Amino acid sequence: MPRESRKARRERLRTIMERLAETYPDSRCSLDYQDSLQLTVATVLSAQCTDAAVNRATPALFARFRTAQDYAGASQEEMEEYLKSLNFFRNKSRSLIGLGRALVERHGGEVPVDLDALTQLPGVGRKTANVVLGVGFGIAEGVVVDTHVKRIAARLGMTREEDPEKIEQDLLKLLDESDRVIFTHRLIDHGRATCTARRPFCERCPVAHLCPTAPAAYRAVDSMVVPSTR
Incomplete structure (x- = not known):
């Protein structure tokens, strides 16, 4: 069977997106948040952890820590109390304190709207930065590649890569900018329900x-x- 051209993959992916839109019309970020800081924190916490578990932990966390200054001034012991139900809570506690300090020292306590600046923050990798930009600010600079996207993109023949950043580059060549954010949400829903x-x-x-x-x-x-979602 001849190798599929990029144009053919783009057209096939466009049709796939149309079908997934019909199947998952309400796809969205499943993390609970009210502002860009909460979204950044929740996404940092979601590493190696389910969104549902994060959503159970964050109401009390967000009630106590409302600003970057609050995170910056927290002790390790106090932060761990709020995060102890999550995987790797000690490391994540250090990341959130460091995140708060970096935001205060470098960005006036605000979450930067810049990929490079975001990825230089403690606990924030490219995936987290893409979530913050895409979901929080509507900037589709990249594509979020989580475990569902990585698996399904490979099964659909959209990439042969294993490294998330290389997978992202393959997907960027195939997706229209307007589809980049919703693409991830729909593949996550599809990965949970079917694939x-x-x-x-x-x-x-x-x-x-x-x-x-x-x-x-x-x-x-x-x-x-x-x-079925069961």
């Missing part, structure tokens, strides 16, 4: 006929199936 890590449920997948790794029987059928 799971343990096994893909191709029999209920709305894009199986567009997926090169789906069994031939499903690739031969163009059916619109709304997947």
